[in-house]
Amino acid sequence: MGAQWGDEGKGKITDFLAADAEMVVRFQGGNNAGHTIIVDGVTYKFHLIPSGILSGKVCALGNGVVIDPQILLDEIQGLHQAGISDQGLKISPNAHLIMPYHVALDHAQEDARSAKDSIGTTRRGIGPCYADKASRVGVRLQDALDKDLLRSRVEATLQPKLHLLGERTHAPELQVDHIVETYHALALKLSVYMEDVARLIWDACDRKERVLCEGAQGALLDLDHGMYPFVTSSNCIAAAACAGAGVDPRSINRVYGVAKAYPTRVDTVGPFPTKFGDSPMNTLLVERGGEFGTTTGRQRRCGWMDLVALRHAVRLNGITDLVLTKLDVMYDIHPLCVVDTYALPDGQIIDYYPYQADLLDQVHPVITELSGFSGDISGARSWDDLPHGAQEFIQAVGERAGAPVSMVGVGQSREQIITL
Ligand code: IMP
Numbered sequence: 001m002g003a004q005w006g007d008e009g010k011g012k013i014t015d016f017l018a019a020d021a022e023m024v025v026r027f028q029g030g031n032n033a034g035h036t037i038i039v040d041g042v043t044y045k046f047h048l049i050p051s052g053i054l055s056g057k058v059c060a061l062g063n064g065v066v067i068d069p070q071i072l073l074d075e076i077q078g079l080h081q082a083g084i085s086d087q088g089l090k091i092s093p094n095a096h097l098i099m100p101y102h103v104a105l106d107h108a109q110e111d112a113r114s115a116k117d118s119i120g121t122t123r124r125g126i127g128p129c130y131a132d133k134a135s136r137v138g139v140r141l142q143d144a145l146d147k148d149l150l151r152s153r154v155e156a157t158l159q160p161k162l163h164l165l166g167e168r169t170h171a172p173e174l175q176v177d178h179i180v181e182t183y184h185a186l187a188l189k190l191s192v193y194m195e196d197v198a199r200l201i202w203d204a205c206d207r208k209e210r211v212l213c214e215g216a217q218g219a220l221l222d223l224d225h226g227m228y229p230f231v232t233s234s235n236c237i238a239a240a241a242c243a244g245a246g247v248d249p250r251s252i253n254r255v256y257g258v259a260k261a262y263p264t265r266v267d268t269v270g271p272f273p274t275k276f277g278d279s280p281m282n283t284l285l286v287e288r289g290g291e292f293g294t295t296t297g298r299q300r301r302c303g304w305m306d307l308v309a310l311r312h313a314v315r316l317n318g319i320t321d322l323v324l325t326k327l328d329v330m331y332d333i334h335p336l337c338v339v340d341t342y343a344l345p346d347g348q349i350i351d352y353y354p355y356q357a358d359l360l361d362q363v364h365p366v367i368t369e370l371s372g373f374s375g376d377i378s379g380a381r382s383w384d385d386l387p388h389g390a391q392e393f394i395q396a397v398g399e400r401a402g403a404p405v406s407m408v409g410v411g412q413s414r415e416q417i418i419t420l
Contacts, residue, residue: 001238002218003257003313005265005272007293007300009325009409010258011035014051014214016407016417017256021212023204024052024059025197027244028234029216030066030098030129032122034294038412044082045294048072050214053084058204060197063094064234064244066129067141068103069186090195092245093142097183100173101158102128104165119229120267122295130233132157141194144187151180198246205251213241219257219313227357230270238317257319257403259310261327261393264300266293271360274303274339281333289329304365305338305393310401312353324397325409327390328378328416336372336393339365340400370396378411383420394420 002008015037018024031047038044039054048071050059061067072091079086102125109128110121121127132138137157144150154176162169172178204211217236220226224235234240238255241247262285265272276282282302285291291300313319330336341351342363354360373389380386386394386408398405408418 001215001255001257001313001317001319002221002236003259003310003317003319003322004218004263004306005220006033006216006218007264007266008218008258008260010215011037011046011051012409012412012414013256013258013323013325013407013417014212015039015054016414017212018052018055018057020210021052021057022209023200023211024050024057025062025201025211025213025241025245025247026050026060026065026216027062027213027241027247028064028236029232030124030126031068031071032124032126032232032295033216036294037414039414042082046075047295049075049079049089052212052214053079053086053088056085056088058088058090058200060090060195060200060245061092061095062197062245063092064240065092066096066098066126066133067091067190068098068124069183069190073186073189086193089193090197090200091141091190091193092197093194094140096129096133096138096140097144097187098125098129099139099154099183100179101161101165102132104168104171104174105161108164108166108168116269118269120269122293124295127233139183141187141190144183145191147180147184150184151176154179201245201247205248211247213245213247215240219316220309222316225312225316227271227360230267230357254321255317255319256321256323256406257313257317258323258325259305259313259397259401260325261305261330262289262302263306263309264289264291264302266296266298266300268301271357272301272303273308273342273360273363274306274365275301276303285329289326304367305397306365307338307340307397307400308342308351308353310397311351314402319403321406322398322401322403323407323409324394324405327393327408328376328410330372330393331376332372332374334372335369336389337367337369338393338396338400340368341366368396378416380410381415381418383418386418
């Protein structure tokens with residue numbers, strides 16, 4: 001699970017953990033997510049396919065994922081070109097499809113918002129697709145296989161959206177006939193991967209196999225527990241694996257929360273208490289950490305490790321293991337700071353994440369200065385290889401966030417992970 005605002009480096013950690021699992025499952029989000037994994041010097045970028053595909057595992061997209069079929073087929077083609085098998089890919093027939101009008105609506109809604117009200121979505125149609133799902137006018141993969149059903153669903157759902165779409169209504173890709181023909185054909189191509197994902201998971205659990213569920217986005221972007229409305233449109237906490245893939249809650253025994261050594265936010269809006277703002281420190285980390293969105297290319301805002309927010313994520317997810325990524329980026333930063341509490345405008349100190357967005361905008365992070373470390377730690381492979389300042393940082397995070405740090409990332413490749 002992402003324990004911050006997404007982009008924590010979950011793809012690489014999933015790829016690493018997948019080695020010990022028989023099955024990897026995505027259960028929420030869609031191609032708003034972006035995962036970069038580097039294996040043997042080759043870079044792979046995925047938006048929908050679970051990162052475990054590189055380990056040759058069964059990789060499933062659960063019912064809670066929203067699928068842009070063309071994007072998924074392009075990714076599958078990318079796998080073929082790279083010589084990677086798609087044998088293990090399974091897709092829930094109940095997963096909803098992102099339709100062209102969802103993407104158009106996402107654009108129209110974002111364009112209509114003032115800079116202040118903008119959510120800064122990835123414009124991939126995620127919100128409108130989940131909205132149709134909740135309104136019971138969405139198109140599931142299995143629905144698109146039946147041309148008549150697809151047509152009636154599209155006609156019914158498109159009508160009330162026309163005024164919102166304005167000029168875009170006339171676009172060729174938004175005409176009903178075109179949508180029906182195109183999406184029926186795309187669904188047919190995907191139907192070869194269709195399988196009852198919930199049952200696959202139960203059967204795997206019955207065989208005592210390990211199933212790794214791969215979260216997208218992060219706890220602070222959760223639709224219910226993040227800072228609404230500056231959130232994504234799905235639940236991105238561990239419990240969502242139950243609804244979004246049919247996982248029995250009693251079968252979850254380990255929750256890995258991935259947190260970057262410095263949190264980032266990809267959008268320009270939404271509260272972010274420990275952000276550096278427009279400062280040399282921000283520029284330094286953007287450059288060193290390559291902090292540009294995998295999906296949108298947008299520059300991310302960076303900040304000090306926010307332990308108040310991380311504690312919130314630990315509780316929401318029931319995190320048993322924290323994974324700290326990109327620690328190697330924080331070299332030669334003295335002092336290296338963490339934020340353990342917030343000061344309210346009246347001076348009161350709080351150690352919890354407030355539910356009011358306006359309050360979160362006004363809090364001052366209370367900074368604890370740690371000594372930091374010098375030099376390159378990307379070659380470290382064990383606790384003892386790490387300089388004292390790096391160990392001190394890891395210990396502070398584990399002790400104050402409420403869950404032990406069990407893995408540390410010190411570089412982009414698979415080998416650059418220290419297990420503790
Ligand atoms: P949406 O998910 O495209 O609707 O965007 C809603 C919010 O979630 C925006 O602030 C996005 O920048 C953010 N968001 C969505 N997916 C990701 C992700 O994978 N990483 C980081 N931020 C994301």
